[in-house]
Amino acid sequence: MKSELEVFREYVRQRGLRWTQERKLILQKIFEIHEHFDVDSLHWLLKQNGVKVSKASIYRALPLFIDCGLVREVDFSDGHWHYEHIYGHKHHNHMKCLGCGEVREFEEPILAQVDQRLTQEYGYSVVFHQLEVRGYCPACQKAGEETRAR
Amino acid sequence: MKSELEVFREYVRQRGLRWTQERKLILQKIFEIHEHFDVDSLHWLLKQNGVKVSKASIYRALPLFIDCGLVREVDFSDGHWHYEHIYGHKHHNHMKCLGCGEVREFEEPILAQVDQRLTQEYGYSVVFHQLEVRGYCPACQKAGEETRAR
């Protein structure tokens, strides 16, 4: 399997774009983060590592990473964008606790059937899907019950 | 079944908030729109009807409508929020064409099983979920084939 750097390098070449240090460093960092991130935290992390890259470059690089399937946007409904690397990972969905805000990932094989049905029933060609679940984790449910009991 | 106005009136009363003309007018308009909307278009529509309500009031009212389950946020990944009324509607998901941008709604009963599994397996209490699908509609697939053939 190609590494994410190779994938991007190839993408860049095919498009007549340029393989730059900045893009390499950003991409490497993204694949070191095994969580979701936003532009601000990514920029901060790079800074911590002594890597000087402007936010503007991050903002300009992300659409490219997304376009070649290395990264995807994640919607956490909090007013700005979050991202995660997806290349080499199984597809997963998010379940965010409305109490503590913790995000948990889970896999759901059944969703393949949904894609299939959309293809058969609507002639739709599915590129990707994202299932976002909101609710309460066991700890927050318990906390809620105690609060209500008072 | 209670009307959306009654639902909101009750919610407002229970919370010691106030039932105002502005909130009533905004809510009525939202339930007249049988599509997705954003703050700007909602504001514009109200204006067209000679209703003077500031955007600030819309921004302040929406979280209340969401909180009492009348409205939900929709993520179309285009940099700002979209909304739709959900009270009295079956749960549905969105499939947005990456070609023409058209949004189509569809129901997917299988997702109830997903909620169930999250409850049983993780002890999670699901409040709601949203499945967003991206791909190409039949027309855009065809257009794409023609373009590539040239």
Add this chain to the structure above:
DNA sequence: ATCATTGCAAAAGCTTTGCATAAGA
């Protein structure tokens, strides 16, 4: 008479963009 709500305008995010400089190809 209270106190929440409104409208306005200013402020606050986050993201994009223009432009001169740097650096891949």
Add this chain to the structure above:
DNA sequence: TCTTATGCAAAGCTTTTGCAATGAT
């Protein structure tokens, strides 16, 4: 050498907020 990419700062958007005035209870 020819362009694309970068960094900076400014501009752009959407959304939020402070405050005086208004209006609901």
